[in-house]
Amino acid sequence: MGGSWPYCPEFVIGSTRNRGVCMETKPAEISEAASKTSRTIILRGLLRLSKIRVFQHYFGLALAWLLLSPEALQRPGATTAMLLFLLGSVAIVACACASDDIAGFRNGSDLMNYQSDEQLRDIRAKPLLTGAVTERQALTFAVGSGFLAVLAGAAAFWALDWDAPFSAYALYLLGFAFSVQYSVGLKVSYRRGGGETLLCFSTAAGLLAPFLAVNRDWTWPAVAQALLLGLWLVMVSSYSNVNDVAGDRMAGRRTLAVTTGRTVQNAAMAAFFLLSAGLLTALAMTGGWPGWLLLTALPATALHAAQLYHGPVRGQWLRARKLGLIAYNLGFAGIAVPTFFALHR
Known part of the structure; x- marks a missing residue:
């Protein structure tokens, strides 16, 4: 009967001592516990919003570090700069993903695409839909992440005494700016x-x-591996877009899946596969x-070949997307190990 109440030493059989005190502190304890729970839910929601996991x-950034020549690694401020670029990358991703989630929440596309009964998607990945965070909290988080991205990038270039080619500044700023404009x-x-081009870039x-x-x-x-990472990410999103075609069409998003027929989509996916294989071959021949x-x-x-089978052939778009994510991990390891042996053995 009293199981829902926390233990109070004053509530013993036959005792009336200080009952009022214990009863009066009960709401405060409950309020404090609820406040802590609420903060925890919000924090977890913001972490999911940032996609930091x-x-x-x-x-x-990991490949960029591996690709640096031994001379560049010995450059004063190199390690500090790379760590600051890592912080900047985290902030850019958080800002871009939060902005995208806010847009998807407002136009209703996320509500349509993330159904709670889908087995291959977890609706908790969209904290605005679950109510873990409010739209205002998400907006504040996105703006704060944007400021952090700028500050971290500036600090990284400062650590290098501002001695970096113009292309490095341009790529950092443009990469950040266009990521948020998704x-x-x-x-x-x-x-x-546009979406495919932006993801790759x-x-x-x-x-x-x-x-x-750092390398100057x-x-x-470096160019080949950058293109491979961008292309492999497109090979994940393109399959998601086919699955999400109804929600994207409703929101007015003109993905390839929305604006073209199945023949063009399948041809594009095959072209992505061939381009990936070609870049890997060219890199191996360097x-x-x-x-x-x-x-x-x-x-x-x-696994990229298996994507073509499960997607265009079987119509299992979310399964093909999952294979693309696994391929992304394996592809990273597949070029990281040879990079280490080529430059640092």
Whole structure:
């Protein structure tokens, strides 16, 4: 009967001592516990909003670090700058993802695309839909993350004594600016092919900006790996877009899945696969790079081929998307290991 109440030493059989005191403190204790619970829910919601657990977003910076020459790594301020670029990357992703979630919440596309009964999607990934955070809290978080991205980037270039090529500054700023414009502002994803182009560019910029800032020169392996990461991310989103075509059409988002027929979509997915294989082959043939890169990248390539089977052939778009995410992880490892052997063994 009293199981829902916390234990009070004054409530013993036959005792009336200080009963009023214990009863009066009860609401305060409940209020404090509720407040702590509410803060925890909000914090977890903001973490989900930031997508900070999606570690794939930071593969670009990890590869940029591996691609730096030994001389560049010894440069004063290099380590500090790379750590600050990591912080900047976290903030950029948080700002962009929060902005996208706010847009999806407002136009109703997320509500349609994230159904609670879908087995391959967890609606908790959308804290605005679950009510874990309010729209105002999400807006404040997005703006704060944007300021942090600018400050972290400026601090990184300062750590390098501002001695970086113009292209590094441009890629960092443009990568940040266009990432946020995915669903708001310019709404790049609402233009045909805009979403795919932006994903590839912003992902590539996440590798090239810190690499150029510290290395101070372009290299073919860095460009190839930046393009591969961007392309592999497109090979995830393109399958999601086919599954989300109804919600995107309702919101006015002009993805390839919305604006083209199934034949064009399938052709684009096949082209992405061939381009990925071509870039891997070209990278493996680069002088001084181990040819066995093709072997370490084979698992990712095989999963990308499986995507084509489960998506265009079987129509299992979310399963194909999941395979793309696994391929992204394996692809990162498949080029990271040869990069280490090529530059740092």
